[in-house]
Amino acid sequence: MSESRLEKPHLGEPYLLTPGPLTTSFAVKQAMLRDWGSWDDDFRAMSVKLRQMLLKLTGDKEGILDCVPMQGSGTFVVEAMLGSLLAKDSKTLVLSNGAYGARIAKILTILNRNHTVIDKGDYLPPRGHEVASALEADPTITHVVVVHCETSSGILNPVKEIADIVSEYGRKLLIDSMSAFGAVPLDVNEIDYEAIVSSANKCIEGVPGFGFIIAKKKALTAAKGNAHSLSLDVHDQWAVMNETGQWRFTPPTHVVAAFLEALRAHEQEGLVAGRGARYAKNRDVLVERMRALGFETLLDEQWLSPIIVTFFAPDDEAFKFDVFYHLLKEDGFIIYPGKLTVVDSFRIGCIGQIDEHVMIALTGTIQKTLETMGVKSAKPPLAALKEREKLIK
Numbered sequence: 317m318s319e320s321r322l323e324k325p326h327l328g329e330p331y332l333l334t335p336g337p338l339t340t341s342f343a344v345k346q347a348m349l350r351d352w353g354s355w356d357d358d359f360r361a362m363s364v365k366l367r368q369m370l371l372k373l374t375g376d377k378e379g380i381l382d383c384v385p386m387q388g389s390g391t392f393v394v395e396a397m398l399g400s401l402l403a404k405d406s407k408t409l410v411l412s413n414g415a416y417g418a419r420i421a422k423i424l425t426i427l428n429r430n431h432t433v434i435d436k437g438d439y440l441p442p443r444g445h446e447v448a449s450a451l452e453a454d455p456t457i458t459h460v461v462v463v464h465c466e467t468s469s470g471i472l473n474p475v476k477e478i479a480d481i482v483s484e485y486g487r488k489l490l491i492d493s494m495s496a497f498g499a500v501p502l503d504v505n506e507i508d509y510e511a512i513v514s515s516a517n518k519c520i521e522g523v524p525g526f527g528f529i530i531a532k533k534k535a536l537t538a539a540k541g542n543a544h545s546l547s548l549d550v551h552d553q554w555a556v557m558n559e560t561g562q563w564r565f566t567p568p569t570h571v572v573a574a575f576l577e578a579l580r581a582h583e584q585e586g587l588v589a590g591r592g593a594r595y596a597k598n599r600d601v602l603v604e605r606m607r608a609l610g611f612e613t614l615l616d617e618q619w620l621s622p623i624i625v626t627f628f629a630p631d632d633e634a635f636k637f638d639v640f641y642h643l644l645k646e647d648g649f650i651i652y653p654g655k656l657t658v659v660d661s662f663r664i665g666c667i668g669q670i671d672e673h674v675m676i677a678l679t680g681t682i683q684k685t686l687e688t689m690g691v692k693s694a695k696p697p698l699a700a701l702k703e704r705e706k707l708i709k
């Protein structure tokens with residue numbers, strides 16, 4: 317078997333085949349071995365650099381966008397974006413097809429922001445024509461929110477199709493691109509959005525600790541006074557950062573240093589196109605070899621993202637997910653449990669410091685593990701295939 321170009325995880329850690337935190341490079345980990353003063357010029361320069369490098373990924377040439385980093389995990393920045401960009405008298409259409417869409421609706425309920433939901437269940441994409449009917453029927457809707465890659469199933473939602481409809485109807489689009497940004501194109505010249513959010517520990521391959529909002533400067537200016545919260549006020553974070561170069565409250569300095577290292581590697585790999593190509597290759601090799609073992613994917617080809625893939629659990633009664641999980645972990649691979657309601661499934665992430673050689677090693681280990689467990693066939697149960705049929709139609 318050919319060797320991976322990427323280094324093995326540090327000190328024999330298992331590969332994290334999960335949607336973040338994920339396997340990071342040694343250089344990223346090493347970048348955290350130094351302390352920084354948050355008020356010091358050196359750290360301020362790092363914050364400026366981070367914002368500039370992220371903005372470069374949007375294709376914005378006229379300077380209509382700005383980038384606001386925010387402490388916390390991804391959900392903190394989703395909540396910050398919603399609470400800050402949605403005025404108290406706004407009305408939002410939430411396009412939900414999984415756990416993260418449902419979380420957005422829950423945040424809006426807690427924030428007391430008027431909203432309505434199109435719920436596509438867990439594994440079907442919201443389509444442009446459905447958004448058009450909803451906007452047609454309700455002219456009071458001001459904003460639409462969509463999840464770019466719904467990480468709970470791995471479905472890649474058609475954001476371009478949705479963005480075109482939203483702009484045709486003169487409304488504003490917010491995108492949770494947490495698990496896609498940096499690996500799936502999101503060029504503001506092609507996809508007209510008001511704001512997007514992502515975080516440090518997804519496709520840029522940093523460690524957890526902060527997220528960022530990329531928004532139209534117009535929207536950031538207009539956000540003044542909207543926020544329900546002091547610490548999650550995107551306008552205030554933006555204004556203070558522009559004025560002083562500092563984060564309003566203690567920044568995760570080591571995480572920022574690691575993230576800059578991750579951004580350099582991202583650039584070296586060929587930015588979004590290069591990163592996306594490696595992840596797509598990971599997915600293709602994974603899916604092909606899993607199918608050869610008899611496994612089947614939940615989603616139809618056209619919706620499979622290069623981020624994470626859901627597989628049905630085998631019908632064979634010798635298959636027990638917990639046993640499977642622990643045996644794989646012993647051999648150096650941490651996979652992710654599934655979230656289907658009707659049948660059992662599991663997920664395998666394609667992101668992080670992994671390449672196709674890791675996928676080849678993983679699928680070899682999966683084959684060996686099935687033999688150890690006495691699983692003769694990896695074919696899913698009939699109910700699973702029926703569930704999939706429902707999705708393809």
Ligand SMILES: *Cc1c(COP(=O)(O)O)cnc(C)c1O
Binds near residue numbers: 394515
């Ligand atoms: C990871 C992720 C989030 C944020 O989750 P946290 O656990 O708060 O980091 C939000 N939306 C999507 C689509 C994600 O993949």
